[in-house]
Amino acid sequence: MKLFLDTADLQAIKQWSKTGILDGVTTNPTLMSKAGGDPSEGVQEIARMMGAGDVSVEVTTTDPADVYQQAKRIAALADNIVVKIPCHTSYYAVIKQLVSEGVQINVTLVFSVMQGLAMNKLGAKYISPFIGRLDDINQDGIGLVQQLCMMRDQYAFKTQVLAASIRNREHLNQVILCAADVATVPVTLLEESLQHDLTDKGMERFLDDWAKLGVQQFP
Numbered sequence: 001m002k003l004f005l006d007t008a009d010l011q012a013i014k015q016w017s018k019t020g021i022l023d024g025v026t027t028n029p030t031l032m033s034k035a036g037g038d039p040s041e042g043v044q045e046i047a048r049m050m051g052a053g054d055v056s057v058e059v060t061t062t063d064p065a066d067v068y069q070q071a072k073r074i075a076a077l078a079d080n081i082v083v084k085i086p087c088h089t090s091y092y093a094v095i096k097q098l099v100s101e102g103v104q105i106n107v108t109l110v111f112s113v114m115q116g117l118a119m120n121k122l123g124a125k126y127i128s129p130f131i132g133r134l135d136d137i138n139q140d141g142i143g144l145v146q147q148l149c150m151m152r153d154q155y156a157f158k159t160q161v162l163a164a165s166i167r168n169r170e171h172l173n174q175v176i177l178c179a180a181d182v183a184t185v186p187v188t189l190l191e192e193s194l195q196h197d198l199t200d201k202g203m204e205r206f207l208d209d210w211a212k213l214g215v216q217q218f219p
């Protein structure tokens with residue numbers, strides 16, 4: 001299973017890329033706006049830091065012809081760029097064309113199994129169901145990820161399920177357990193989900209007990 005960081009914050013990406021647990025990064029216009037700076041330079045810097053890891057970058061235009069042109073320009077920023085395009089019927093032809101030209105696509109804002117099926121047919125590399133945003137309207141975000149994974153397995157589809165809008169530890173646990181291909185995790189949630197008080201307390205106790213031995217050097 002792949003773990004992506006859901007941010008455009010260069011410092012956070014730099015810090016987490018050194019840990020060896022990151023397989024990629026996802027951004028969106030909101031995250032890029034929050035990060036500030038020149039977006040093209042930012043994307044190239046993220047792509048460089050991630051090495052071979054995929055970096056998703058979303059289009060910011062709406063007209064299909066413009067989306068096509070912008071997607072090509074975004075993809076040309078680096079070899080490991082995956083272009084994010086919203087899951088809207090206006091863009092189906094564009095997605096199909098881009099896939100046929102070798103552009104890697106992450107179809108974002110996926111909220112139903114049928115949308116997921118359609119994106120498999122178009123050859124998207126990833127589909128991104130948004131868990132938290134379904135929960136926001138009292139629908140079952142995790143349920144959708146489970147259904148998309150079931151569909152992927154039943155039909156041996158190649159399109160990978162990239163669970164997004166992960167808001168809490170329970171979301172993350174469920175996504176891992178239902179065998180999503182990727183979880184993209186906000187920085188604060190990644191930090192908190194990897195920390196455990198008992199790990200910290202356990203380390204402290206081992207060191208205290210060891211000190212009682214009074215050994216100067218070991219081994």
Ligand code: G3P
Pocket residue numbers: 006026028130132133164165166167184
């Ligand atoms: O990966 C998509 C994610 O950034 C959206 O999260 O919390 O804004 O729904 P959220």
